[in-house]
Amino acid sequence: MKRLYDLAFGRAGDKGNIANLSVIARSPEAYQEIKAKLTADKVKAYLGDLVKGEVVRYEMDNIEALNFVLYDALDGGGTRSLRIDGLGKSLAGILLYMPWED
Amino acid sequence: MVYRIGSAQGFYGDDVTRALPMILGEHVDVVCFEALAELTLAILQKDRLKDPSRGYTFDLNIIANKILPEAFKRKIPLITNGGGLNPLGAAEMVRQTAEKLGLHGVKIAAVTGDDVTFKLADLKVAGEPLTHLETGDPLDLDSGGFLVNANVYLGAAPIVEALQAGADIVITGRVADPALYLAPLIAHYGWAWDDWDRLASGIVCGHLLECTGQVVGGNSLAVIDEIDPADLPHLGYPIAHVEADGRFIITKTPGMPGIVNVNTVKEQLLYEVHDPANYITPDVVANFTTLTLEDVGENQVRVCGVTGKPRPEKLKLNIGRVEGYMRELIFTIGCPEAWRKVEQMKRMIEKTWEGLPIQRVEYHYLGINSLFGSVAELPPDPLEVIVRVMFTAPDEGTLKTAVRRMMTNGLSGPAGMSISGTTISGDARIILGLFPTLVGREHIMPQIDYMVV
Numbered sequence: 167m168k169r170l171y172d173l174a175f176g177r178a179g180d181k182g183n184i185a186n187l188s189v190i191a192r193s194p195e196a197y198q199e200i201k202a203k204l205t206a207d208k209v210k211a212y213l214g215d216l217v218k219g220e221v222v223r224y225e226m227d228n229i230e231a232l233n234f235v236l237y238d239a240l241d242g243g244g245t246r247s248l249r250i251d252g253l254g255k256s257l258a259g260i261l262l263y264m265p266w267e268d
Numbered sequence: 269m270v271y272r273i274g275s276a277q278g279f280y281g282d283d284v285t286r287a288l289p290m291i292l293g294e295h296v297d298v299v300c301f302e303a304l305a306e307l308t309l310a311i312l313q314k315d316r317l318k319d320p321s322r323g324y325t326f327d328l329n330i331i332a333n334k335i336l337p338e339a340f341k342r343k344i345p346l347i348t349n350g351g352g353l354n355p356l357g358a359a360e361m362v363r364q365t366a367e368k369l370g371l372h373g374v375k376i377a378a379v380t381g382d383d384v385t386f387k388l389a390d391l392k393v394a395g396e397p398l399t400h401l402e403t404g405d406p407l408d409l410d411s412g413g414f415l416v417n418a419n420v421y422l423g424a425a426p427i428v429e430a431l432q433a434g435a436d437i438v439i440t441g442r443v444a445d446p447a448l449y450l451a452p453l454i455a456h457y458g459w460a461w462d463d464w465d466r467l468a469s470g471i472v473c474g475h476l477l478e479c480t481g482q483v484v485g486g487n488s489l490a491v492i493d494e495i496d497p498a499d500l501p502h503l504g505y506p507i508a509h510v511e512a513d514g515r516f517i518i519t520k521t522p523g524m525p526g527i528v529n530v531n532t533v534k535e536q537l538l539y540e541v542h543d544p545a546n547y548i549t550p551d552v553v554a555n556f557t558t559l560t561l562e563d564v565g566e567n568q569v570r571v572c573g574v575t576g577k578p579r580p581e582k583l584k585l586n587i588g589r590v591e592g593y594m595r596e597l598i599f600t601i602g603c604p605e606a607w608r609k610v611e612q613m614k615r616m617i618e619k620t621w622e623g624l625p626i627q628r629v630e631y632h633y634l635g636i637n638s639l640f641g642s643v644a645e646l647p648p649d650p651l652e653v654i655v656r657v658m659f660t661a662p663d664e665g666t667l668k669t670a671v672r673r674m675m676t677n678g679l680s681g682p683a684g685m686s687i688s689g690t691t692i693s694g695d696a697r698i699i700l701g702l703f704p705t706l707v708g709r710e711h712i713m714p715q716i717d718y719m720v721v
Contacts (some may be wrong), residue, residue, distance in 0.1 A: 175489040175531070177482075179540030182306065182402065182702055188538035190490070215642040224544050226557055229534050235542045237402075245307045245700035246631045248594060248658040249638075255487075262489075265387065268585045 169207055171262040173200055176231075178258035181209040185254040187261050190231040190265070199228035209234050234261070238248075270509040273449055274521070275477035276335075277301035277348070280308045280325050282480060286505040287346075287519050288540040291338045291599040296507055299339065301348035303327060303447050308590050309417045310700045322355030324361070327658075328439070333363040333686035338435050340371050347427060347448055351439040353417060355380050358439045359719055374721040377430035381714035383583065384707070385418045386420065386478075391711055401704040407690045410474050413589035413701055420707060421584045423550030425461075426714040427451035433718070444549045449474025449508075451616045456565055457512050461551070468554035468576025471547065475554075476518050476536050476571070480505045481579030483518060483536040490535050491527045499525035519568045528567040548579075553577040564684065570656045582706035590704065592627065593696040595667040597657045597674065598634070601688050604655045607646075613655065616681060621659075626671035632656045639686075662698045706717040 173196040176188040189204065191197035221239030226233065240254050241247035243244040251257075274296035276287035280303045289294045316323030328350045339346050351358040359378035366374045374394050388409060392398060398407040398488045409415070419442035428451050429440045440448075450470035453459065459466045466693025475484050481503045485495045510516040519528045520532055537556060541547060544556040558575045601609050614631060621629075634654040638643035677694065681714065 170714055175535070176537055177487065177489070177535045179538070181542070182704060184402070184542070186538070186541060188535065188541075190534045190538075200587055213643065216640065224542075226544055228557055228559060229537065231534060231560060233538050233540060233541060233544055239340060243306070244608075245310065245588070245698075246591065246661070248628065249640050250632060250634070250656060258489075260640045260643055 168252055168261060168268070169262065170200070170204070170264045170266050172266065174262065176262060178254050178256070180253045183238055183240050185236040185239040185257055187236065187258045188231055189234065189236060189261065190255060192227070194230060200232060202233060205219045206234065211262070227251045231253045270511055271453065271592060272296045273452060273473070273477065273508045273510065275302070275480055275506050276297040277303055277327065277350070278317065278478060278480035278482065279303065279305055280327065280350070281309070282327070285630055286480070286521070287335050289504070289524060291335065292470040293522060294342060294529045295522055296344060296706065298345050298347065298455070298627065300332065300452070300477070301346065302328070302440060302448055303348060303349055303350035306586065306702060307700060309353055310420060310698060312354075312539045316353055321357050321371060324352045324358035325350035328358050328362065329365070330645060332362045333369070335372060336366065336374070336437060337369055340374055345431060345452070346437045347452065348438070349440045349443045349448055351378060351441050351451070355439045355441050356511040356717060357444055359717065362437060362439065363719045363721055367695060370633045371721055374437070375435050376719045376721075377433070377435035377438045378717045378719075379422070379430065379714055379716070380438070381419070381426070381444070381712060382419045382442040384420055384712070385415065386577055386584055387456050387588070390706060394647055394711060396707055396709070396711065398705045401706065407587065407703060407705060410420055412703070413591040416588040416590055416700065418585060418587040420712050421550055421586070422618070422714055423447050424451035424711070426716050427453045428717050430457035435718070442480060445476060445478045446471045446474030446549060447551060448552060449477055457542070457704050464576030465574065466514040467552035469516065469574040470510070471549050471552055471554045471576075472537075472556065472559065472571060472574045473508045473516050475547070476533060477506050477508055479536060479539060482539065483532055484520045485532060488532055488560050490531035491529070495527055498523065514574065515570065517564065517568050517570050526544045526567070528569055528571055530561045530563050530662065531673050532572070533569045536649055547705045548580055550579065556562055581711060582708055583675055585707045587703040587704050587705065589701045591699045591701040592660050592662045593664050594658060594699050595671065595696045596691070596694060597671065598688060598691045599655045599657065601653045601655060601682060602684050603649070604653045606650050609685065610655060613685060613696055616677060617657065617674065620677060621670050624670055625661055626659045626670060627662070629657065629659045632658070667696045
């Protein structure tokens with residue numbers, strides 16, 4: 167199965183109860199495809215219960231990357247969360263494993 | 269001539285001795301140590317409550333004993349926010365250590381003024397609204413839990429002043445992470461406080477350096493095929509070569525393993541970033557969307573074109589309060605009928621804890637859905653399920669009682685269920701509520717104290 171990971175890599179970060187996921191394209195063509203198809207709504211729907219708040223997308227044409235900011239996404243954040251990954255370190259990985267249709 | 273900044277700490281517990289190869293090889297002009305995550309000050313507060321002379325990071329003992337002697341010999345200043353809640357106490361420890369080691373003439377600077385724990389009521393009286401940055405709720409000191417700490421993110425100014433006064437080691441409490449790295453650039457090059465593009469360039473440089481291993485191949489998908497796993501515990505921590513106009517090259521400690529390329533830099537550039545066109549710090553708002561990255565040699569990436577906008581009017585203040593305690597229990601359940609037995613266990617827990625002031629109980633299945641919740645599909649009839657039970661209460665005693673009561677069910681529970689000894693002997697963890705807000709600069713007066721050995 168083709169996945170977003172075939173087109174991009176990335177890393178998750180946290181600030182309080184907000185997570186951010188970078189999606190960094192592996193090629194200029196991949197960036198155009200991701201930019202066209204990977205909307206904030208699509209990311210929000212895919213992550214389901216993990217993200218209680220909104221998802222905001224930022225574009226960085228200069229480095230061919232997108233940055234998704236996930237509000238209320240860490241069950242209160244690293245100092246409060248009952249999740250085993252309260253800092254959300256693994257969240258970039260699950261987004262990159264999103265099945266990708268050409 | 270470029271100015272060279274080494275980064276040898278990215279969290280409390282990082283291997284600060286990674287500074288030694290930078291210093292012994294004279295590959296750097298300054299070394300910075302960033303020690304404070306959001307939770308760290310709460311951990312340090314626990315230490316300080318037990319002993320008022322503590323409240324700083326233990327790593328500073330290693331820095332004082334092993335790194336300062338070599339750095340002082342070569343006139344390479346050290347900068348750290350590892351003073352945590354007690355920069356003065358940390359400075360006193362460093363002074364005593366330096367004296368013991370015979371480091372005559374060492375000048376130690378302690379920066380304070382970030383701690384407003386006992387000034388919150390005064391700030392409200394002074395007209396500061398102190399509303400929550402994310403929710404907009406006003407701060408209510410009478411509810412929301414026991415106040416642990418309230419610290420403002422300071423900018424680079426007091427560190428610049430201390431360096432210009434000849435400090436060999438500058439110890440601070442809460443400072444915006446990348447400002448630790450911006451400060452020596454301002455001190456060295458004399459950049460003006462409204463030279464927004466250069467200041468922003470220094471902030472991006474600091475942001476790329478501040479997580480040590482993360483820009484040289486650690487925590488990286490970009491170089492997963494290239495990096496030798498045996499090298500991961502020995503990565504050469506990053507160094508930046510910064511020019512007077514703000515441009516810089518990110519590289520790593522020469523002669524040590526690791527990979528720096530455009531992709532590792534991209535990964536770190538967006539780490540913990542929200543709007544990349546407006547990265548807010550106390551000294552400047554940096555714009556990451558104008559910069560360019562270029563591989564200019566082996567393990568050398570040039571960063572150009574960072575732009576900046578005027579600094580924000582207010583400073584960020586983070587208030588930590590203890591909301592309660594949490595505890596983890598891990599049970600293993602095997603086939604047959606694993607899911608049915610999981611349901612038995614849940615029901616048993618519910619009845620066992622009846623009447624206790626338990627606030628939340630959550631169940632996660634390790635290896636099945638503990639990371640990804642509803643994104644993960646549950647297998648119909650697994651051979652094994654490891655259940656992680658997380659539960660919370662206002663006090664630690666309730667959690668202890670809950671565990672003890674649960675243990676009395678040892679021979680009455682679901683068939684073949686087990687619990688590990690380390691789980692039973694585990695400790696409760698603090699639930700720290702963070703309340704991020706803003707405060708006017710006019711209320712915050714950083715202070716510098718010097719000690720000379």
